[in-house]
Amino acid sequence: MERRPRETSLRSRGRRGNAEARQRAVLDAALEVFLAKGFAAARLDDIAARAGVAKGTIYLYFRDKEHLFQALLREAVGPVITRVEGLLPSFAGSTGDLLHMIAELMDREILQTRRKDLLRLIIAEGPRFPWLSEFYWREVVSRGLAIIRAVGARAVARGEFASDALERFPQLLPAPMLVAVIWGALFDRFDKLDTRALLDAHVDILVRGLARRDS
Amino acid sequence: MERRPRETSLRSRGRRGNAEARQRAVLDAALEVFLAKGFAAARLDDIAARAGVAKGTIYLYFRDKEHLFQALLREAVGPVITRVEGLLPSFAGSTGDLLHMIAELMDREILQTRRKDLLRLIIAEGPRFPWLSEFYWREVVSRGLAIIRAVGARAVARGEFASDALERFPQLLPAPMLVAVIWGALFDRFDKLDTRALLDAHVDILVRGLARRDS
DNA sequence: ACGCTATGACTGACTGGTCAGTCATTAATA
């Protein structure tokens, strides 16, 4: 019927040795499409089209839709938490400063990037795909909570906090970040939310609420 | 081929005058199936089977899948917030007691019921179904935030709170409830979470963090 | 009282459309 364009960037050019570039293109395209549609509703035809590749090509590099999504998560999510883990031991300032730094990090590295959408996707699709929540628990959540517990213990040890509530409920620290993620996805068009200010207000309340009476 | 059972509770018995009972059966079945599968993945065939009704019958009572889900939400979600709105004006105690009461209510009426799953469903499906987030914003979120702002203003007026942070960021109060919802759906099998204790710990921190220095 | 017919609630096979994954074919490289 019609001649397909034969010289598109990736298509059919430099056939050997481009395996890596093609895999990259597929992963990038998959990120876009999964974020826009969710895991279940994302269409592999769309991903292929956006990557400038035929659908069959995807199956040369990834077993199936699920493995493609896992590969995506692994490379997007792993590095961040590892960086944060490295940050903590060397920090010398007050717990208040430390928590504000973490809040700033949450805002800059998650809420202001595509990672917030990935986080939302995990929240949305996790319940129906147990491998997803299991992956996220292992790679991120358990490690994140350990960091927060360490911060709480450090604050108590330094005599800054009177309460061990942060060790018992480390979930309290990231709570407003989750609210911000959900807010951005559902209600931002009705009422804008200053996420950075929200996180800082929360940290202030936390520090003041957990602090010893004196000072 | 085979005789369908002719005397099942609803089917073919009391053909006239059972409209209400059938609608109830469909709504109950729809709740179960939507919670189990999510909005997009729920199958009307399943809902019909569970309601003991033919698929076509659903369309006698509801225009389509979307309107069925809306009807469900309306009856499950509306009454609660209305009840809470009625509670506030008559409350005479301290803000701490008021907030603990609200926390208890969140736990008992949402986290301990199916409503938590409905809330999760709205978080999960809202971004891809704007009518959903619009509905929830109008019926619940905007009204809930107004209540919280009123509580914050009352606390400042009574001289209990030094800060107006709760009025500026009312989202901070329900934040741990959302965490609990997400936790229950994704991570409970790895690490149980005492939601009631979490909410109480949060309220304590909030009250202490916002309070005036004296007392 | 009793049969008979009109009504409309209810049914479920069917349609049209969607999409993950396959595989016979094509064509670029060595």
Next chain:
DNA sequence: TATTAATGACTGACCAGTCAGTCATAGCGT
């Protein structure tokens, strides 16, 4: 020419929504 990456038409499964037909009941006429 032989090898193998890449392609995309195709298959089989799925499902929302439709509609021609069924049948329990109401109520009319006798």
